[in-house]
Amino acid sequence: MEKNRIPPGQRVTTKFPVLHEGRTPVFDEAHWDFSVEGEIENPIKLSWKEFLELPKVKVVSDFHCVTSWSRLDNEWEGVLFSEIARMVRPRDTAGFITVDCEQGYTTSLSLDELMDDDVLLAYGLGGKPLPTEHGGPLRLVVPKKYAYKSAKWVRKLVFTREKELGFWEKRGYSDSADPWKEERYS
Ligand SMILES: Nc1nc2c(c(=O)[nH]1)N[C@H]1C(S)=C(S)[C@@H](COP(=O)(O)O)O[C@H]1N2
Ligand SMILES: [Mo]
Numbered sequence: 001m002e003k004n005r006i007p008p009g010q011r012v013t014t015k016f017p018v019l020h021e022g023r024t025p026v027f028d029e030a031h032w033d034f035s036v037e038g039e040i041e042n043p044i045k046l047s048w049k050e051f052l053e054l055p056k057v058k059v060v061s062d063f064h065c066v067t068s069w070s071r072l073d074n075e076w077e078g079v080l081f082s083e084i085a086r087m088v089r090p091r092d093t094a095g096f097i098t099v100d101c102e103q104g105y106t107t108s109l110s111l112d113e114l115m116d117d118d119v120l121l122a123y124g125l126g127g128k129p130l131p132t133e134h135g136g137p138l139r140l141v142v143p144k145k146y147a148y149k150s151a152k153w154v155r156k157l158v159f160t161r162e163k164e165l166g167f168w169e170k171r172g173y174s175d176s177a178d179p180w181k182e183e184r185y186s
Helices: 048-052 081-088
Strands: 034-038 044-046 057-064 069-080 096-101 106-110 120-125 139-141 154-160
Touching: 034 081, 044 048, 057 120, 057 139, 069 081, 069 139, 081 120
Parallel strands: 034 154
Antiparallel strands: 034 044, 057 069, 069 120, 096 106, 096 154, 120 139
């Protein structure tokens, strides 16, 4: 095991724990859409089929949950956040993005953080469709942050001027959430 890949206080698991608030939502393709709005020039709303037509990439990355498990070398497939940003054309006033999910879960990040080349909206894992319990059909993956920023069942991105704290971030978890600095609590 390469030690320098494990942030302080974390332990590697080869299992993939399922962790979330509430129930696992059922994917109903006919009623599913993905929208982007707020401080952007070109708001979009895409069907599942349209989302799958966007340019796709594969990104291998590690996943660190704040409860101290880490899972290495996850092979995600999906659309880079930067690709979405290119399509919607953020205004100068856009500093942050609130990620809205099924059942009211939210998180938020700065535009800079999301523009990293390892941040994607993923619909595949390990060469297969992303399992529902792991956020399928579509989840955000932000490897450089604790996994509560990697929101499952994403439906909407809202570009904002000010930061809006997310579900866990309002409940005492760190908003900066850097595993390498052990930023677990605020
Ligand atoms: N919609 C939603 N996304 C979520 C959560 C949640 O409760 N709801 N929990 C987060 C937390 S704390 C973790 S550790 C990861 C777990 O992802 P996994 O179940 O695929 O392992 O999902 C994150 N994304
Ligand atoms: Mo977590």
